[in-house]
Amino acid sequence: MPHTFTIQVSDAAKAAIDEAASLTGLSPSDFAASAVVSAAKNAIREWSVTELSPRDFKSLTEMLDDESAEPNRALQEAAAIFKQGNS
Amino acid sequence: MAELRIVRLASQHDRSSFDCGHPFLDNWLKRNAGQFDRRDLARTFVATWEDEVRVLGYYSMSNHHVTRAQMSDDESRGLPNIDIPMLLLGRLAVDRVAQGQGLGKRLLLDALSRSRRIADEIGIRGLEVHAIDDRAADFYRHYGFRSFQDDDRHLFIAISAIRKLNL
Numbered sequence: 001m002p003h004t005f006t007i008q009v010s011d012a013a014k015a016a017i018d019e020a021a022s023l024t025g026l027s028p029s030d031f032a033a034s035a036v037v038s039a040a041k042n043a044i045r046e047w048s049v050t051e052l053s054p055r056d057f058k059s060l061t062e063m064l065d066d067e068s069a070e071p072n073r074a075l076q077e078a079a080a081i082f083k084q085g086n087s
Numbered sequence: 088m089a090e091l092r093i094v095r096l097a098s099q100h101d102r103s104s105f106d107c108g109h110p111f112l113d114n115w116l117k118r119n120a121g122q123f124d125r126r127d128l129a130r131t132f133v134a135t136w137e138d139e140v141r142v143l144g145y146y147s148m149s150n151h152h153v154t155r156a157q158m159s160d161d162e163s164r165g166l167p168n169i170d171i172p173m174l175l176l177g178r179l180a181v182d183r184v185a186q187g188q189g190l191g192k193r194l195l196l197d198a199l200s201r202s203r204r205i206a207d208e209i210g211i212r213g214l215e216v217h218a219i220d221d222r223a224a225d226f227y228r229h230y231g232f233r234s235f236q237d238d239d240r241h242l243f244i245a246i247s248a249i250r251k252l253n254l
Contacts, residue, residue: 049154071252074230081192
C-alpha cells in the first residue's frame with residue numbers, strides 16, 4: 001500500500017529536485033521517493049559497514065599493517081594521566 | 088574527594104538533563120542508547136561522580152567493519168580480500184557543566200583501553216570515529232587519529248599504536 005510523506009524544502013532545493021527529475025525522466029515526486037529510499041538503505045548499511053574508495057582502502061591497510069607506528073606525544077601523555085587516575 | 092567513574096549505562100543513570108550542545112547527541116543518549124544496549128547493537132558507557140547518577144559524559148561503541156568499493160584486479164593487487172574488523176566509536180559527548188575539564192580526553196582513553204581489551208579477545212584492527220563537527224575532528228586528530236582522504240570527519244587509529252600505550 002503506498003504511503004504519503006509531506007516534506008518541506010526551500011525554493012533552491014525544489015529547483016534542484018525538479019532539474020534532477022527531468023534529467024532522469026522521473027516525476028519530481030518519484031525522484032524524491034527513490035532518493036530517500038536509497039539514502040535510508042545507505043544509512044542502515046553504514047551502521048555496520050564503512051565502504052572505502054580504492055585509495056582510502058589502500059592507505060588504511062598500509063597504516064594498519066605498519067607495526068612500527070607509535071602513539072603520538074599527546075596521546076602518550078594523556079595515557080599516563082589516565083593510568084594514574086585509575087591506579 | 089569525589090571521584091569520577093565510567094561505567095556501562097544502566098537504568099538508574101539520569102540522562103534527562105544531558106546537554107552537550109548537539110541535540111543529536113543529547114537525544115541519542117536519552118532515547119536510543121538504552122534500546123541499543125538491550126538489543127546488543129551497541130554499548131554506551133557513562134561518566135558520573137561516584138555515588139551520583141547524573142550523566143556528565145558518555146561514549147558508545149559498536150562492532151564495525153571496513154569493506155572496499157568495487158576495484159579492478161589491478162587496483163586490488165596486494166590488498167586483503169576480507170573486510171577489516173574494526174570498532175566504531177559512534178558517539179562521544181560531554182555535558183556543558185563538565186566541558187573544559189578533560190572529561191572528553193578521559194572518555195577517549197577509556198574507549199581506547201576498552202578497544203585494546205576487545206582486540207585481545209576477538210581480533211580488531213583499529214578504531215573508527217565519525218566526528219560530529221570540525222572541532223571534534225581536531226580533537227581526535229590531536230591524539231593521532233588519521234582522517235580518511237575522502238572524508239576528513241571520518242577518522243581512525245590502529246590497534247597496534249593503542250597497544251603501545253599499555254592501558
